[in-house]
Amino acid sequence: MQESIPHSQLQLWLPQVAQIALQAGRLISQMYRENQQQAFLDVEKKKDGTPVTEADLQADRLISQALMTLTPNIPLVTEESVAKVPFEQRQNWSTFWLVDPMDGTKEFIEGTGEFSVNIALVVNHRPVLGVVYGPEVGRLYCAIEGAQSIATDADVYQLDIDNLDMLRFLQAAEMIQTAPLNPKHPTKVAVSRRHGGRTELFMSELNKPQTVKMGSALKSCLVAEGKAHVYPRFGPTSLWDTAASQVIVEQAGGAIINAAGHALEYVQTPSLLNPFFLVICDPQAQWPKIPEIM
Numbered sequence: 409m410q411e412s413i414p415h416s417q418l419q420l421w422l423p424q425v426a427q428i429a430l431q432a433g434r435l436i437s438q439m440y441r442e443n444q445q446q447a448f449l450d451v452e453k454k455k456d457g458t459p460v461t462e463a464d465l466q467a468d469r470l471i472s473q474a475l476m477t478l479t480p481n482i483p484l485v486t487e488e489s490v491a492k493v494p495f496e497q498r499q500n501w502s503t504f505w506l507v508d509p510m511d512g513t514k515e516f517i518e519g520t521g522e523f524s525v526n527i528a529l530v531v532n533h534r535p536v537l538g539v540v541y542g543p544e545v546g547r548l549y550c551a552i553e554g555a556q557s558i559a560t561d562a563d564v565y566q567l568d569i570d571n572l573d574m575l576r577f578l579q580a581a582e583m584i585q586t587a588p589l590n591p592k593h594p595t596k597v598a599v600s601r602r603h604g605g606r607t608e609l610f611m612s613e614l615n616k617p618q619t620v621k622m623g624s625a626l627k628s629c630l631v632a633e634g635k636a637h638v639y640p641r642f643g644p645t646s647l648w649d650t651a652a653s654q655v656i657v658e659q660a661g662g663a664i665i666n667a668a669g670h671a672l673e674y675v676q677t678p679s680l681l682n683p684f685f686l687v688i689c690d691p692q693a694q695w696p697k698i699p700e701i702m
Contacts, residue, residue, distance in 0.1 A: 413503070413529075418537050418552040421478065421529070423574035425539050426550050428474040429525045430572070432467040433543030434564045436510055436523070439463040440544065444519060463516060464488055467509035471527065475505050482529075485680070487648050495678045503531045506674065508648040512624030520601075521545065522623030528651035530674045538655030542626050549584075549629045549656045556583045557660040559633055586662040586689035587634030594618035598627035598636035598687070606642040606699055613696035614638070628653035628687045632660040639687035642699055647680045653687075663691040667698040 439462065468488035475484055485498065486507040498504070505527065510516060512523030521544030529537040536553040541562065548562040560581035589595065594616040599607060601621055611617040620636045628650070630636040651674055654664045664672050666683045684698050 413531055413536065415552070415554050418529075419555075422537060422539070422550055422552050423578055424478055425475075425527050425529075425537065426541075426548065426578060427569065427572065427574045428471055428478075429527055429539045429541040430543075430548070430562060430564065430567065430569045430574075431474070432470050432509060432525045433541045434569055435470060436463045436467050436516070436525070437543040437564050439466070440516055440521070440523075443516075460488065461510075461513060461516060464510045464513055467525065468507070471507055471509050471525070475507070475527075479505070485648070487646065490680065495676065499676045501676055502533060503529075506530050506535070506648050506651045508625075508646075508652075511649055512626075514602075515623035520623055522626060524624040524626050524629075526625050526648060526652040528648075528655065530651060533673045533675050534671075535651040535655045535674060538652035540625050540629055540652050540656060542624070542629075545626060547626070547629070548581075549632065549653070550578060550581070551656040551659040553655065553659065555659060557585075557632055557656045558582065559584045559629070584633040585660045586631060586657070587637060589615075589637055589690055589693055591615055595638065596620050596636040598622055598630045598639035600627065604643065607640050610640045610642070610696050625649060625653040628657055628664065631662055631687045631689055632657045634689070637689045638695065640698075641682075641686070642684045645682045645685075647674050647682060650682055650685070657687055662687065662689050664688075665691070665698075 468486050484505045508526040510523050511526045515522040525541045527539045528535040538551050540549045543564040546561055546563045549559045551557040558581040595614040596618050598620050627639045631639050664687050
């Protein structure tokens with residue numbers, strides 16, 4: 409497997425990956441709105457107890473087929489297909505696509521609309537290209553290593569996605585950056601609606617904490633674009649939950665760090681679980697400690 413990918417190649421791939429995310433988002437949103445009109449949503453449970461819907465599975469197939477066509481020599485790990493790829497087969501992969509076809513399945517089920525499509529390219533255990541798309545919140549975030557993160561409004565029902573000149577669309581996007589901490593102003597904390605006591609304890613050590621509620625990887629993107637200062641995550645997550653947003657946060661001036669203060673890494677393991685982490689606007693600021701025990 410190649411040790412690096414030229415910046416110019418990442419520039420070529422980014423609009424194509426963004427278009428794949430838009431197409432998956434459109435599919436998910438159509439199913440989401442159909443399900444909103446029904447009294448019953450068919451939800452299954454995976455072996456780990458997490459929910460999965462037909463929208464997850466169909467988006468997974470769309471993204472997987474598109475990425476395999478785009479880069480047939482780069483392997484793929486997705487939340488919905490990883491069970492079919494034994495650890496022994498992927499343990500030496502250092503370059504691979506890492507995908508969560510629908511991050512925030514609970515948000516889909518509960519009707520908040522705060523779910524996202526996450527697509528990342530990992531090279532040498534670091535994400536170097538990331539796209540996060542929230543089709544129902546109408547926001548698309550993109551970044552590649554070595555370039556400023558961008559975001560743009562992207563209403564899946566207004567765009568002619570299949571015929572969209574994606575390069576021009578992204579060139580018209582706004583560059584985003586994290587917001588500085590100001591001791592005179594509240595510290596804005598991105599949280600889910602289901603955060604627990606550890607998060608409350610962490611917030612109690614911040615200056616005038618003010619919560620901003622959001623689901624999925626969109627919480628990290630709020631930090632990237634300066635709408636929140638920190639997102640503490642003290643519950644279980646997997647690598648595909650953070651890889652795409654990590655590129656976006658880092659290229660916007662922030663970081664996603666573990667309890668030791670190091671950037672999250674993307675190494676093949678049997679579980680593919682993350683440690684607890686913080687998404688922070690300022691890597692130089694002093695943040696409360698992260699609990700080290702899961």
